[in-house]
Amino acid sequence: MGGPLDTVAGLARQLAAREVSSVEVTRAALDRIAALDHALNAFVNVDGDGALAAAAAADAARARGGAGPLAGVPIAHKDVLMTAGLPTTCASRMLATFVAPYDAHVVARLKDAGTVLVGKTNMDEFAMGSSNENSHFGAVRNPWQPACVPGGSSGGSAAAVAARLVPAATGTDTGGSIRQPASYTGVTGLKPTYGRCSRYGLVAFASSLDTPGVFARTAEDCALLLGAMAGPDARDSTSVDRPVDDYAGSLAARPADPSRPLAGLRVGLPAEFFGDGVDGEVARAVDAAVGELRRLGAQTVDVALPRVGLSVPVYYVIAPAEASSNLSRFDGVRYGHRAAEYRDLADMYRRTRAEGFGAEVRRRILIGTYVLSHGYYDAYYLKAQKVRRLIADDFRAAFGRCDVIAGPTAPTAAFRLGDKADDPVQMYLNDIFTIGANLAGLPAMSIPCGFTGDGRPIGLQLHAPAFAEARLLTVAHRFQQATDWHARAPALPPA
Amino acid sequence: MKLTPDDVARIAGLARLEVTPEESLAVQPQLEAIFGLLDQLAAVDTTGVAPLAHPQECFAPLREDRVTEGDQRELLQSVAPAVEDGLYLVPKVIE
Numbered sequence: 001m002g003g004p005l006d007t008v009a010g011l012a013r014q015l016a017a018r019e020v021s022s023v024e025v026t027r028a029a030l031d032r033i034a035a036l037d038h039a040l041n042a043f044v045n046v047d048g049d050g051a052l053a054a055a056a057a058a059d060a061a062r063a064r065g066g067a068g069p070l071a072g073v074p075i076a077h078k079d080v081l082m083t084a085g086l087p088t089t090c091a092s093r094m095l096a097t098f099v100a101p102y103d104a105h106v107v108a109r110l111k112d113a114g115t116v117l118v119g120k121t122n123m124d125e126f127a128m129g130s131s132n133e134n135s136h137f138g139a140v141r142n143p144w145q146p147a148c149v150p151g152g153s154s155g156g157s158a159a160a161v162a163a164r165l166v167p168a169a170t171g172t173d174t175g176g177s178i179r180q181p182a183s184y185t186g187v188t189g190l191k192p193t194y195g196r197c198s199r200y201g202l203v204a205f206a207s208s209l210d211t212p213g214v215f216a217r218t219a220e221d222c223a224l225l226l227g228a229m230a231g232p233d234a235r236d237s238t239s240v241d242r243p244v245d246d247y248a249g250s251l252a253a254r255p256a257d258p259s260r261p262l263a264g265l266r267v268g269l270p271a272e273f274f275g276d277g278v279d280g281e282v283a284r285a286v287d288a289a290v291g292e293l294r295r296l297g298a299q300t301v302d303v304a305l306p307r308v309g310l311s312v313p314v315y316y317v318i319a320p321a322e323a324s325s326n327l328s329r330f331d332g333v334r335y336g337h338r339a340a341e342y343r344d345l346a347d348m349y350r351r352t353r354a355e356g357f358g359a360e361v362r363r364r365i366l367i368g369t370y371v372l373s374h375g376y377y378d379a380y381y382l383k384a385q386k387v388r389r390l391i392a393d394d395f396r397a398a399f400g401r402c403d404v405i406a407g408p409t410a411p412t413a414a415f416r417l418g419d420k421a422d423d424p425v426q427m428y429l430n431d432i433f434t435i436g437a438n439l440a441g442l443p444a445m446s447i448p449c450g451f452t453g454d455g456r457p458i459g460l461q462l463h464a465p466a467f468a469e470a471r472l473l474t475v476a477h478r479f480q481q482a483t484d485w486h487a488r489a490p491a492l493p494p495a
Numbered sequence: 496m497k498l499t500p501d502d503v504a505r506i507a508g509l510a511r512l513e514v515t516p517e518e519s520l521a522v523q524p525q526l527e528a529i530f531g532l533l534d535q536l537a538a539v540d541t542t543g544v545a546p547l548a549h550p551q552e553c554f555a556p557l558r559e560d561r562v563t564e565g566d567q568r569e570l571l572q573s574v575a576p577a578v579e580d581g582l583y584l585v586p587k588v589i590e
Contacts, residue, residue, distance in 0.1 A: 101570050194550045208549060237555040313535045324510060331511070333583050338576035345586045346511070354513035362512055363522060366503070367529060369510040383536050385546030390539070392547060425528045441550020466551065 004028030008073055008167045008221035015062060015072045022062070022072025026055035026116050029074040033118070033165050036492055039146065042159040044079050044137045045087050046119035054116040061114065070228060071114025076169040078157050079120040080127050081107050081212070082201035086117075090203050091135040092125045094336045094356030104201025105236065106170060106212045106229045113228035121156030121169055125358045126327065127177055127205045129153050130430050133421055134360040141417075142185060143490040144456055148414040151181030154215070158185040161215045162457075163492055168216040168225055172202055174209045175315050176410075176434025179446040182215055183409035183459025186448045188476065188486055189215050190222040193466045194441035195240035197226075198233030206322040207238070209315075209438045218486055219447065219476035223247035226469060242467065250470040251477045260297030261478045266402040267293050268303035273407030273433055273461075285450030285458040286408045289479070293406065296478055303398040303405065307390050311435040314391065316428055317371050317384035318439075323361075324368025330356060363424065392440040399465045404475055408433055409446040409459035433461060443469045447476045448485035457485075496530040498523050 004025045006014060014020045030048050037043050051074065058072035082088050082100035089095045103111065111117070124134040132140040132155025140155040142148040143163040150159040154171030158181035161169050171178040173191035182189025190213045197212040204210060214225040227248055232241040255261035269290065274283065294300060332338035332352035339351035357365065371380035398405060410433060420427045437444035442463050449460035460479075464472035480486050500516075503523050507514040514522070568581055577584035 098574055101567070101574065195553070234556075234558050238549060238551075238553075240551055240553060241556065307539075310535065310539060313533045316529065317533055317536070328511070332576055333585055334571075335574040336576070342586065345588050348586055349511040350513035353511055357512075362514075363525065363529075365510050365512060366506050366522065366526060367533075370506045370526075370530075371533075373506070373509060379537070380533065382546055383539075383541060385548060386541035386544040387536055387539050389544055389547035390541070392550065424525055425532055428529070428532065439550075 005164050006167065007217050008070070008224055009218070011073050011167060012069055012224070018062070022055035022058040022116060023052060025072065026051050026074045026118065029118050029166055036163055037165060040141050040143060040159050040163055041138050042121055042140055042156040042163065042165060043076070043119045044089060044091060044122045044156070047086055047117065050086070051116050051118040058114050058116060068112065068114035070110070070224065072116060073114070073168070074116045074118045074166055075110065076119050076121050076157060076160050076166045077107055077117060078123055078154050078169065078171050080123060080172055080203050081170060082203070083107055083117065083120065086120065088120070088203070089136070090126045091123045091137055092356065092358065092361070093136045094330050096136060096337070098335055102201065105198035105233045107201060109229050109231070110170070110225070118166060121154070121160055123156055124153035125361050126203070126323070127153040127172055127174055128323070128360050128364055130176070130180060130427055131420065132156065132181070133417060134358055136358060139417055142414050143492060144186065145414065147416050148456065149184065149417055151184035151414060153177040155181050157215050158182055158187055158189070161185070161187045161217065162490060164489060168214060168221055171213055171215055173211045173213050173438065174206050175319060175438050176431045178213045178215065179409050179434050179444060179459070179461060180431065182446040183461070184414035184457065186457030186485070186488060186490070187215050187217060188219055188222055188448070189213065189446045190226060190473070191437060191444050192226060192230065192469055193443045195238055196443070196467065196469065197229050198236040198239045200233050200235040204326040206319040207326065208322060209319060211438070219445070219473045219480055220248070220251055222445070223251050223473045223477070245470040247470050247473050250474050257297070262293060262475065263297035265298040265404065265475065267298045267300045268398050268402030268405040269300055270303050270305040270308070270398065270405060270407060272305050272308050277411050277432065278408055279412040281452045282408050282412060282458050286460055289449035289460040290406055292479060292483060293475070296482055301402050303401055305394045305398055305436065307387065307394050308436045310387050311391060311439060312428055312432055314384045314387045314439060315431065315435045316367065317380045318388065320364040320368035321372050321381050322368070324365045324372065327361070327365055388439045391436060395436065395440045395442060395463070403464070403471060405463040407461050409461040410434070413452045413456035413458055437463055442466055443472050445472055445476050447479060448488070449483070450485060496527060496534060498527055
């Protein structure tokens with residue numbers, strides 16, 4: 001596809017060849033957002049003037065020569081990432097009027113690469129949710145079926161890329177918040193290794209799990225963006241000082257046998273990802289995708305992740321515990337909402353926090369406070385950290401026998417708005433296949449691999465060992481070179 | 496696990512969250528169902544297993560001991576609900 005709705009790689013080529021200008025491409029994105037987003041609600045804030053100014057600067061840099069490879073490509077950031085001078089709300093009343101004083105590390109890196117920020121995307125409040133229904137600014141609609149959710153928590157970024165409002169957007173993934181919405185909206189989503197991208201300026205939810213990553217239409221685009229975002233940062237003590245691989249270069253390398261580009265690759269299939277809990281249409285699409293990997297030369301091996309079923313309870317101890325601690329900073333003193341009326345300091349805290357946080361955030365703060373409270377810490381938080389190690393050990397053992405692990409991203413395709421809103425346990429169980437990668441800190445992707453009979457996208461999930469993003473992206477790229485699921489677009493008006 | 500309204504009130508107090516009696520009634524069965532899920536962990540044998548706090552098991556690196564941030568008080572206080580003369584304003588805490 002040429003023109004302003006091209007992929008990141010395509011736009012970068014067109015911009016480098018001076019076939020289009022960034023101002024044209026950015027204006028096309030802004031026009032499309034203006035035309036379509038009232039129905040989707042993917043954006044919470046669009047910065048048209050800032051975007052056009054950045055686009056003009058990118059065009060000038062291209063004209064001078066020496067501009068970065070992504071110079072002039074319009075993107076969006078999830079509204080949990082700090083963007084200097086722009087509102088950063090976390091889709092919460094608590095931060096509804098908050099303007100970020102500085103840029104997150106990944107935001108600064110993508111700005112340095114020349115990308116043009118068009119706006120901030122909607123999300124579940126403070127990244128807590130799997131449906132994007134927990135937003136102070138209202139739910140996001142799935143571009144494929146407006147009655148369905150786009151998934152969460154990065155639902156706005158996923159919907160924006162699926163609807164071709166922007167070619168790429170950042171997300172964050174704490175328990176599946178990039179991969180599950182990527183699956184639900186038919187786009188490619190990458191959660192890198194924990195520590196690969198800095199968390200500086202990512203408003204903290206669960207610090208030992210939070211991971212910045214990206215949405216795009218192709219693995220090739222994810223490789224370009226990760227190459228710009230990844231790298232050590234002294235301001236995040238969990239950022240790992242390790243050289244960044246040449247992801248785009250890995251994808252461009254020619255396979256020895258072009259008819260069998262995945263020859264020699266061992267794909268692990270855990271029985272736990274292919275059981276009764278998976279919807280029939282999802283299981284058939286994932287089986288067919290695994291067949292395609294075999295056709296491309298990969299061999300499949302059975303592996304076991306015997307304790308991965310415990311991921312959900314482990315996660316829903318660790319994530320709320322860390323959230324209750326992180327969110328204690330919202331006290332109405334230094335930033336954010338403050339209640340209008342209160343009796344004293346303690347009452348100001350209680351009212352500010354009750355007014356500022358939505359129902360799901362309050363629920364998770366209560367869970368986290370309980371599991372960390374006197375007498376329960378060992379039984380819950382410490383116990384969960386021990387089982388977390390057992391789950392990480394399961395992945396390590398499985399990777400002794402295979403190079404990547406494949407399975408469905410989610411047990412079902414996108415569900416309807418409201419279907420799980422009153423049943424937190426059902427909502428939490430939906431994360432069963434994605435949480436493992438967060439607990440073990442591994443890179444994982446969701447790539448489009450089919451549709452349900454009624455037209456809802458289905459995602460194939462791939463996991464790789466820590467820091468093997470180049471391998472993960474290459475496998476996804478080979479699959480996308482042989483299939484066209486990722487190129488399908490929802491029926492929306494053309495730009 | 497059964498929770499009483501007193502339990503919910505105690506947790507909410509620790510969390511500095513105002514919870515109305517109606518909200519407490521609504522949230523209590525939800526928390527009980529969630530803890531029913533979490534209580535699966537009790538049955539797992541974790542004898543001799545060390546807790547995992549950071550997936551890459553690396554140590555916090557030390558940086559050079561020098562000043563890297565200048566005075567940003569005005570910028571950082573520009574997002575505060577109430578400030579005066581460079582100070583954050585809070586309700587009186589000492590009588």
